[in-house]
Amino acid sequence: MSQPVMLPQGWEARWDSQANTYIYVDQATGRSQWEVPTQPSYPSSHPSTSPIPPEQSSTPAQGASHHRPGRRQYPTAQIQQMYGGATGYDTQPQQPMAPGYPDQSAHQQQQPQFFTPGLGDQQPAYGQQPAYGAGAPQVGQPSAYGQQQPAGYGGQQPVDQISNQFQQMNMGGYRGGADQKQLHQIQTVNLIGMQPDVAGLDAPPPPYLLPPNAAVTASPHIQPDPSYQRCTLTSMPTTQSLLNKSKLPLALVMAPYRSFRESDGDDPVPVIEDSVIARCRRCRAYINPFVTFIEGGNRWKCCMCGLSNEVPQLFDWNQAESKPADRWARKELNHSVVEFIAPTEYMVRPPQPPVYAFVIDVSSQAVQSGMVAVAARTILESLDNIPNADNRTKIAIIAVSTSLHFFSLPAGATEASMLVVSDLTDVFLPKPVDLLVNLTESRPAIESLLGRLSDMFQESHVVGNALGSALQAAHQLIGKIGGKIVTLTASLPTLGEGALKARDDPKLLGTSKESSLLNAASSFYKTFAIECSKQQVAVDMFLFSTSYTDVATLSCLPRYTAGQTYLYPGFNASRSEDAIKFATEFGKVLAMPMGLEAVIRVRASRGIRMSAFHGNFFIRSTDLLALPVVPTDQNYVIELQLEDDIKGSFVVLQTAILHTTCYGERRIRVITQAMPTTDSVAELYASADQVAIATYLANKAVERSMSHSLDDARSTITNKLGEMLAVYKNQVTSAAGASAQLAVPDNLKLLPLLCCGLVKHVGLREGASIPPDLRAYAQCLLTTLPCQSFVPYIHPRFYSLHNMPAEAGNVGDNGVVLPPALNLTSERLERHGLFLIEDGQNIFLWVGHEAVPRLIQDVFDLPSYGELTGGKSTLPVLDNPFNQRVNNIIAKTRELRRGVYRPHLYIVKSDAEPALRSWALSLLIEDRMDHMSSYAQYLTTVKNKVNGS
């Protein structure tokens, strides 16, 4: 969902979490509309330039109610149509709106077409079928499956109806009149006693309110979609002292190489193919929508350093058709995210082919778990999906146990031959050629080897894993070219270089010494990883533990080489669920496009400096991030500082990612983002992005858990939150003395919930029962998941299925309709109900022990609850609508987000399997659990910090 970029004077964008889109409010009249306004607001009664009346005459809820019925859901097409979408935008510049907004009234006339859930649907609500309710033996729940639910649905009263009040803020220094600045409306929400509105988690960040004419074109695409890049603040403070005073973090959160998904409404990245790359001679910024053209358009002034640069000769020339071109149509002046095709001077060496070296553990443990068989079969089945468009891709396979097994795969041969090296201390390659081979030319030998790899080691009873030595061999093999080492290991490396010991002493868990288990046990892996990075080699780690495998140490390899760690605890391929999950995720990793030899650099307007970097990469020089292979959908966080005062009315940040595509093209993906500046603490608070701040805090906390302790890590989050809200209370709301309330700006009203989710997350939470491998893996995900996946990972989704609305689970305009998300509290669980909780990594299907037999029959094809077995499972596909809807929701959940993860499904019986039950319940973070506080208690803790400061 894109956001409004720049509104005409007098208009304000407000997020409507129920309709899941913005509404636009005319600040003078209080009138609201769905369409993006294109004309300034002209108050008819009085031509006052006063920006906002002292008292808002109309709340957003009232404003919105003119335009929509009070139901939750609209067909997407309708929203897109109303909201403008791409087509609406495109036509606007050519068609200035006449006074009176004929377009708008046209839209309003469409109002009666609004879709009302439950009406006109052939499928009756599940809950309306009396059979389910009638069979229920309980007293007091007569219409247990009935439709009296709507009042509940997460207690999502519009925030406006709660206790907030508009506040007339002193915005410091801004005047009305011609130079009046667009400002965010500060709206304070009191959180104590309020149930959080979880639907708001999907809202985009506050809009970037740029001054008029900040951009040279009127394109609606001049700011990046938040899925590419967002900032913790959508306004830039003008001084570091203001930033310090505000206590707000300033950091970019980005996934610059995020994948393209049509189902998410993604537009493909525009590619500039004419090799005309205009860059500033001084700061090297790429030309973008925020530069200005001077001297009759012959020169452009850099928006970052102010230098005047010559416009390249071919900038206005259509080379393909040899005719003049329209400058204003150039993609780099109309789009925030573009990709340039780079000429040879952007290459250190000719483009290298994609290379995959598979290092596969073939110890007895690995073979017996079935990992080797599934891995070999998945590679075999993925040979056509591995990027190999121009037949240059190379492959090597090394099997490792107590010795190294190389495979000679000559071109044209139909069989592979194995060469064994037992010397683990001074690793050498047994053969100069045919170990790293062209995938296309050696395909028969590769296929033959993969077909029998598992059988070759089936009888092996070898215990031991010389992983470090195998990695060194793989590095020798591919180091000259670069590429990816894909490591699959099911046992702790015990031999040769980098041998590790089981150090997971249970006595350390829950103590201050637990953090030692989150740090690497051996320096070998980090040193080796940096060596790999220098030679453009990335490492992906697939770990299959039946016991401790030291994820904390082994994850160093992906961390410094821009790879990723994948963990499959207790993997056993004889369980089809395990095999399917691994094969699906591994297959997606193999099919991922490879961006090779990449570097990321962020440039910014004068005065802004990158001060710290978080994510999987190696910092090659002060601000140059090296990524031998860029993975898709990985997140990075970059902290910013102000070393000089900012003078202009807006600043520009630009991320450039130089990489070689897997088909040998050097490209530069450029993401440009402009932010207005402000000298007001209130405006900074009103522009804060809660999701970006939570992502930043997760990275800081994980770092802290390693350098200090988990206790410190949790305090880092809660103290920071308390500090921020204290500043807000004291300096923005000007409330004096201790308060019984916790006041937050509306745009940060879910930040305490996200922080509560973070401190209770398995990666950070208190407790002596979390296996170190699970903890370390959770930390890998907390610091690499892009926002779209990160938010549900710390704040899971929770649905009630037995009484879901009629449209839920059926296919709507935008795919399968999901039920409304519930608040994460077990108060929502009903003994006769069926619920789903998911965090993007696991799905729990919770079955109440008083569920009626027909429900059990329809969903699980079993006669009664007693017959149902809990645990990892696959739901049968049955010939009844309810089963199909539940299956649809599970399938939709699995494909909901970008990335490779395929969550496991666990059936959780409400009165059985205490461990599984408490795992599922631990996701309901609003509840109190063990010694961890409930959300309400957490708010009190934060409130006390605010009052105490």
Ligand SMILES: [Zn+2]
């Ligand atoms: Zn410059």
